[in-house]
Amino acid sequence: MTETGDGAGTVAVLGAGAMGSALATPLRAAGWEVRLWGTAYDEHLLDACAAGQPHPRTGVPVPAGVRLYRSDEFAEALHGVDTVVLSTSSAGVVDTTAAATPYLTGVRALLLTSKGFAANAEGRVGPLHKAVQATIQAQGWEPVPVIVVGGPCLATEVAAGRPTAAVFGCADRALAQRYATRMGTDVYRAHATEDETGVELCSSLKNVYAIALGITDGLSKGGHQPSDNLKGAVFARAVTEMVFLVEALGGEASTAYGLAGAGDLEVTGMSGRNKIYGSRVGAGQAPTTALAEMAAAEQTVEGVPAARLAKRLVDQRLEGAWPRLPLLRTMIGLVDGKATVSDVVAAALPRL
Amino acid sequence: MTETGDGAGTVAVLGAGAMGSALATPLRAAGWEVRLWGTAYDEHLLDACAAGQPHPRTGVPVPAGVRLYRSDEFAEALHGVDTVVLSTSSAGVVDTTAAATPYLTGVRALLLTSKGFAANAEGRVGPLHKAVQATIQAQGWEPVPVIVVGGPCLATEVAAGRPTAAVFGCADRALAQRYATRMGTDVYRAHATEDETGVELCSSLKNVYAIALGITDGLSKGGHQPSDNLKGAVFARAVTEMVFLVEALGGEASTAYGLAGAGDLEVTGMSGRNKIYGSRVGAGQAPTTALAEMAAAEQTVEGVPAARLAKRLVDQRLEGAWPRLPLLRTMIGLVDGKATVSDVVAAALPRL
Numbered sequence: 116m117t118e119t120g121d122g123a124g125t126v127a128v129l130g131a132g133a134m135g136s137a138l139a140t141p142l143r144a145a146g147w148e149v150r151l152w153g154t155a156y157d158e159h160l161l162d163a164c165a166a167g168q169p170h171p172r173t174g175v176p177v178p179a180g181v182r183l184y185r186s187d188e189f190a191e192a193l194h195g196v197d198t199v200v201l202s203t204s205s206a207g208v209v210d211t212t213a214a215a216t217p218y219l220t221g222v223r224a225l226l227l228t229s230k231g232f233a234a235n236a237e238g239r240v241g242p243l244h245k246a247v248q249a250t251i252q253a254q255g256w257e258p259v260p261v262i263v264v265g266g267p268c269l270a271t272e273v274a275a276g277r278p279t280a281a282v283f284g285c286a287d288r289a290l291a292q293r294y295a296t297r298m299g300t301d302v303y304r305a306h307a308t309e310d311e312t313g314v315e316l317c318s319s320l321k322n323v324y325a326i327a328l329g330i331t332d333g334l335s336k337g338g339h340q341p342s343d344n345l346k347g348a349v350f351a352r353a354v355t356e357m358v359f360l361v362e363a364l365g366g367e368a369s370t371a372y373g374l375a376g377a378g379d380l381e382v383t384g385m386s387g388r389n390k391i392y393g394s395r396v397g398a399g400q401a402p403t404t405a406l407a408e409m410a411a412a413e414q415t416v417e418g419v420p421a422a423r424l425a426k427r428l429v430d431q432r433l434e435g436a437w438p439r440l441p442l443l444r445t446m447i448g449l450v451d452g453k454a455t456v457s458d459v460v461a462a463a464l465p466r467l
Numbered sequence: 468m469t470e471t472g473d474g475a476g477t478v479a480v481l482g483a484g485a486m487g488s489a490l491a492t493p494l495r496a497a498g499w500e501v502r503l504w505g506t507a508y509d510e511h512l513l514d515a516c517a518a519g520q521p522h523p524r525t526g527v528p529v530p531a532g533v534r535l536y537r538s539d540e541f542a543e544a545l546h547g548v549d550t551v552v553l554s555t556s557s558a559g560v561v562d563t564t565a566a567a568t569p570y571l572t573g574v575r576a577l578l579l580t581s582k583g584f585a586a587n588a589e590g591r592v593g594p595l596h597k598a599v600q601a602t603i604q605a606q607g608w609e610p611v612p613v614i615v616v617g618g619p620c621l622a623t624e625v626a627a628g629r630p631t632a633a634v635f636g637c638a639d640r641a642l643a644q645r646y647a648t649r650m651g652t653d654v655y656r657a658h659a660t661e662d663e664t665g666v667e668l669c670s671s672l673k674n675v676y677a678i679a680l681g682i683t684d685g686l687s688k689g690g691h692q693p694s695d696n697l698k699g700a701v702f703a704r705a706v707t708e709m710v711f712l713v714e715a716l717g718g719e720a721s722t723a724y725g726l727a728g729a730g731d732l733e734v735t736g737m738s739g740r741n742k743i744y745g746s747r748v749g750a751g752q753a754p755t756t757a758l759a760e761m762a763a764a765e766q767t768v769e770g771v772p773a774a775r776l777a778k779r780l781v782d783q784r785l786e787g788a789w790p791r792l793p794l795l796r797t798m799i800g801l802v803d804g805k806a807t808v809s810d811v812v813a814a815a816l817p818r819l
Contacts, residue, residue: 347619
């Protein structure tokens with residue numbers, strides 16, 4: 116006999132951008148009833164989905180059977196679901212959570228694909244899943260467990276059904292494992308861990324370190340001199356610093372050298388805006404100019420605000436840690452124009 | 468006052484191939500007197516160096532002041548040196564060590580850039596540096612400390628003076644640090660560790676896992692479907708298994724997620740023969756055919772014998788470890804035609 120609710124259920128995915136729509140592919144394949152809700156900014160995305168066209172952000176149509184909900188159909192989207200996936204922009208997560216709270220009766224878990232560190236009203240930096248939990252409790256509702264979703268998961272490939280290994284992090288590891296099983300398919304698999312903070316920290320920091328990997332690519336292209344050895348050194352330094360930070364915050368080293376850290380960094384360092392930004396800088400463009408040009412083209416570089424939040428996090432919580440974080444410290448300086456590419460090279464190499 | 472011998476000294480580099488000749492660049496820059504000795508197979512390489520031409524394997528001329536020694540000038544090359552670098556092919560290291568032993572009086576360290584695991588006369592697999600030490604002691608000579616050199620160090624870039632982070636592993640960590648200091652330059656830096664076995668294990672295993680990274684590239688190219696998420700999953704799985712193996716053999720996790728493991732894997736997975744072999748297999752060629760074609764073109768794929776040695780190592784020393792090593796086990800099967808690309812994909816993803 117199967118325990119009630121251990122098979123597929125009904126899920127509301129809040130946010131119809133790249134990752135939200137992409138998850139519809141494995142969720143439908145695993146037998147879930149999927150409701151995809153779009154914010155007011157997602158109207159054109161839902162239009163494409165409703166017309167059976169490829170989703171503009173993933174290039175893949177959402178699978179058959181996905182129900183689409185417009186921004187004003189929020190209550191309908193959430194009615195009677197047992198699971199919610201939060202996939203809006205990181206900036207919108209807390210507001211979306213606050214709006215959803217009255218509808219969470221019967222919801223057994225919130226999965227959080229938007230992630231990163233966020234500052235609370237007092238300016239104290241913490242992981243986004245804590246802000247989600249605090250938002251629910253501030254309204255006087257019972258807490259709902261949050262599962263942080265990390266790992267090397269480009270949305271385009273998840274949508275296309277390419278092999279993907281995610282990480283589900285939740286203090287209630289058994290719950291994370293249950294969801295890994297309920298949502299898993301032949302090609303979408305999740306590793307369950309209780310280290311929710313480590314998953315979220317790595318998901319955020321890998322964007323910062325991907326800029327450094329991009330810089331080594333830019334050095335190769337700009338100076339016509341290969342810098343693969345340096346890329347290896349940067350990669351090792353990045354993983355070593357993530358291990359240190361995760362452990363210092365009470366998490367597990369294996370999160371940082373596994374899927375959420377090294378795995379996600381590998382993918383993020385291959386493509387994407389953080390890497391492109393770094394590559395411009397490595398090829399000789401001033402960091403502030405590169406960022407301004409990309410901003411003008413509406414290309415957000417997530418690693419830049421992530422670097423600044425990381426600085427506040429370390430300053431607030433990890434006294435004396437900076438000597439163990441030479442690359443992170445240098446990247447923070449770089450995005451604010453206070454460190455150079457040469458400083459990045461020096462930070463990646465062992466000291467004499 | 469400087470302690471005697473803590474500045475640059477006189478070094479004999481045995482083996483004039485890519486890595487041996489490449490090390491002449493940082494060694495000369497650090498002020499060493501460098502003697503480069505070539506085996507009988509290296510004559511044409513020394514000819515090019517003697518003519519001031521680029522070294523055929525690195526594309527870079529050896530720096531001014533390097534003294535070249537032919538295979539029959541072995542004794543002259545070793546006379547009065549305080550340091551020896553062993554850079555012949557792995558297969559030739561033990562014979563070269565045996566020949567060098569009578570000349571090692573006054574030599575304070577052997578640096579070993581050739582590496583990997585090797586079987587002794589009884590078929591028991593162990594790290595190459597132990598075989599080097601055993602060879603010296605078998606002749607009744609005093610042991611000479613061996614420093615294992617690892618990390619992301621493509622010889623072409625070391626020769627060209629590009630930024631490089633090496634690892635020097637030696638049970639006598641202070642000695643490794645002293646050599647890191649004596650040989651370090653602005654662009655060639657070494658991290659010292661006592662985990663000599665971990666460095667050697669990672670240097671060998673990364674070739675096996677680089678084949679798996681190549682397979683993900685081949686899947687992308689062959690099927691015109693991107694497999695970057697899978698590449699991230701393979702990378703994380705590889706580092707996780709290297710951490711497990713290094714710790715099981717008494718080494719440190721940080722070796723495997725640092726320069727010698729993750730760092731070297733990053734570089735090895737970007738280019739080179741292991742990656743090319745994997746890429747052919749991922750694109751659909753049978754593993755045995757791919758290997759035969761590359762062998763016919765005189766392209767050695769180091770990861771193939773390394774996989775077989777790794778199997779013997781685990782069988783002999785780590786009872787019950789195979790369930791923790793699904794990717795390694797699958798790669799061993801693949802090179803012998805007993806596992807498929809689908810098996811590699813399955814091994815890289817978490818289990819349901």
